[in-house]
Amino acid sequence: MAQLFPLRVRPGRVMRWALGTSAVLLLFAVWEYLTWGTEAESRIVSPVTLPSPLEVYMSIGNLLTERDLLKGVSATLWRVFLGFGLSIAVGAPLGVLAGTWRGIEAFFAPLSLFGRNIPIAALIPLTVLWFGTENYQKVMFIFFATVPFVFGTAVQAVVEVKDRYVETALTLGASRGQVLRKVLLPLALPAIYTGNRILFGLAFGYIMLAEAINAKHGLGHLIMTSQRRGLNEHIYVILMVIGLIAYAIDRLLFYIEKSLFPYREKS
Numbered sequence: 667m668a669q670l671f672p673l674r675v676r677p678g679r680v681m682r683w684a685l686g687t688s689a690v691l692l693l694f695a696v697w698e699y700l701t702w703g704t705e706a707e708s709r710i711v712s713p714v715t716l717p718s719p720l721e722v723y724m725s726i727g728n729l730l731t732e733r734d735l736l737k738g739v740s741a742t743l744w745r746v747f748l749g750f751g752l753s754i755a756v757g758a759p760l761g762v763l764a765g766t767w768r769g770i771e772a773f774f775a776p777l778s779l780f781g782r783n784i785p786i787a788a789l790i791p792l793t794v795l796w797f798g799t800e801n802y803q804k805v806m807f808i809f810f811a812t813v814p815f816v817f818g819t820a821v822q823a824v825v826e827v828k829d830r831y832v833e834t835a836l837t838l839g840a841s842r843g844q845v846l847r848k849v850l851l852p853l854a855l856p857a858i859y860t861g862n863r864i865l866f867g868l869a870f871g872y873i874m875l876a877e878a879i880n881a882k883h884g885l886g887h888l889i890m891t892s893q894r895r896g897l898n899e900h901i902y903v904i905l906m907v908i909g910l911i912a913y914a915i916d917r918l919l920f921y922i923e924k925s926l927f928p929y930r931e932k933s
Contacts (some may be wrong), residue, residue, distance in 0.1 A: 694719060717899045722906075725899035733888060733900070737909065741883035743874055745801065749808025750869040754862055757813040759822020766846050771821055781814030790875060799880035807876040812869050819861035823854035856927040860903050863919045907909065 679686065701718035705708045729735045764771035789810055797803040813933065827850055835849045878885025885904055892900040 692875070704795070706916055714898065717902065720901045721906060722899045723925055726903055729888075729900050729903055733891075734883070735888070735904075735907070738883050738888045739907065740869075741881075741910070742877065742885045745804045745876070745884070746866075746869050747810060747874050749805040749873075750812055750866060751856050752805070752809045753813040753816050753869070757808075757816030758820045758858060761817040761858075762846070762851060764817070765821040765824025765854070766850055778814050778817055781810070782818065786811055787875065790879060793876075794879060803879075804873065804881065805882075808869050808872060811872045815865050815868065816862060818859050818867065820854070823857035823861065824850050826857065827853045841923065847889055856923075859923055859926065863916065863923065866889040866919065867916065870908070870915075874908075 676682075697716070698719055700711045700865055701709055701713065701716055701721075706713050707887065717725075739890050760770075760774065764774055789807055793803045793807045793810065831853060832845055833850050835845050840848065873884070874886035874889065877884035878890050881887035883895070889901055889904050
């Protein structure tokens with residue numbers, strides 16, 4: 667075992683794929699075992715709590731045709747992309763400036779700390795009060811929930827740039843603006859991108875909370891209505907759809923990152 671998994675050594679691509687696939691297959695095997703049987707009384711776990719994999723699979727058609735799953739997916743993605751895009755547009759430039767001039771960081775530090783530690787659920791009534799209950803509220807909820815983290819990621823990325831690069835640029839006669847544009851920003855950009863790629867998953871999870879409030883479409887709305895109607899199979903389908911979409915977007919962002927910054931070690 668020690669030779670198979672040496673300390674702090676990343677497995678090769680084939681091994682990573684095999685291990686990941688094994689985890690998924692093991693999960694489905696346990697799921698099938700817990701829900702095996704045609705009668706509810708013969709199962710280890712009641713179908714009310716956990717439908718079988720086959721029952722979940724058989725419910726996909728109804729979810730697609732009668733409950734418009736694809737429209738829910740598009741509505742959720744639109745809200746997340748817009749809210750998180752706004753968060754990056756505001757938080758990343760401010761974070762770069764704050765990492766460059768630490769006085770700006772000190773100015774925003776109380777707000778950033780407050781934003782990172784406020785309970786996310788508390789933002790729901792606040793954004794409803796400010797923006798109503800329509801799409802705008804859900805977009806702004808994602809913005810307020812993620813912008814402190816985007817800001818902090820950008821600050822940290824700039825701060826971690828080695829001082830020797832800045833000192834070399836200043837020695838060669840670069841102005842402070844040139845140090846920012848030609849040294850700090852290019853060196854910090856890969857870490858900013860990676861941090862925001864991870865934060866996108868956070869934003870995608872947060873939108874489920876916002877869509878529980880007066881949403882006409884969206885995956886969060888579908889989960890809430892499925893719970894109220896007792897359509898437990900649909901809940902599991904939607905959760906798997908969320909996982910697959912999040913994984914697909916993460917892989918897309920990863921390959922974009924790989925092409926933009928080919929010199930970085932990937933994970």
